[in-house]
Amino acid sequence: MRKGYIRHMAEQEPDGFVVEELSRRTGITVRSLRSYQSRKLLPPPVVRGRTGFYDERHVARIELIKDLQSEGFKLDSIARMLDEGGRSDADLLRFTRSVKGLFGTSEGSITTVEDLGGRFGVSADQVDAVVARAEKLGLVQQISEGTYEELAPRLINAGEQAVKALGLPAQEALDVVSQLRKQSEGVARLYLQLFVRMVWEPFVAAGQPPEQWRGVQEALDEVGTLATEALVGAFELVMAEQVDATFGREIMRGAQGGSRSRSGRNRPR
DSSP states (O other): OHHHHHHHHHHHOTTOBOHHHHHHHHTOOHHHHHHHHHTTSSOOOEEETTEEEBOHHHHHHHHHHHHHHHTTOOHHHHHHHHHSOSOOHHHHHHHHHHHHTTTOOOOOOEEEHHHHHHHTTOOTTTHHHHHHHHHHTTSEEEEETTEEEESOHHHHHHHHHHHHHHOOOHHHHHHHHHHHHHHHHHHHHHHHHHHIIIIIHHHHHTTOOGGGHHHHHHHHHHHHHHHHHHHHHHHHHHHHHHHHHHHHHHHHHHHHHHHHHHHHHHSOO
16 A cells, blocks of 8 residues: 555655655665665755655666666766766766777677587587686676677687687687787776876866866777777787797798708718
């Protein structure tokens, strides 16, 4: 009976609704909503008499929190971001999504343990260990028993091609991916530090003017492009140098081996 009364009051109240109605609209328990308020994630309600009333702004804030959680942010981090003034919720969500996807991510497909095992030539008794390693490296994420989402499809495809073209065992291909991650972390850190020093810190020092948000967003988008171009360019340069050095050494070794072989054949008995 109380639920019916609450719903009736929410529908009849033109200036807001009670916490139980907010819970119904957002799918968040009343207990969690109270916790959000204590963490300063949610603005306080308007109190009339002894009852707190919420409105659509509270619904929008909760949807923002849910979106940020889905982007991988913890509640403590979200609270700190929401505590900084000068931005709208939409600005915040756009910005954090750009940060999380700074270097661009391809949309992954849904795959299975069996499919991954077949692609990487892994036997049935080894496939679970290989998939667990891939999940630890951030390549896949389990969504149900035996079903995974590809989080880094380009890296997965590269590993698959390495297995096929070079004859690498799956675990060794994952070792290569692990090394690539470590190298890439340095590039990501370098460009993010540049962005923070040259763009973000001056923006914060100016009080985060709302009219500058678009410029900050565009600068962040450019960072991803610049970092990708620089990484590819540096790789091409270093790869060319390594190819010259490696094959020059191998050609010399082959020539020396051939000379020794001919010398042995021509030696008198």
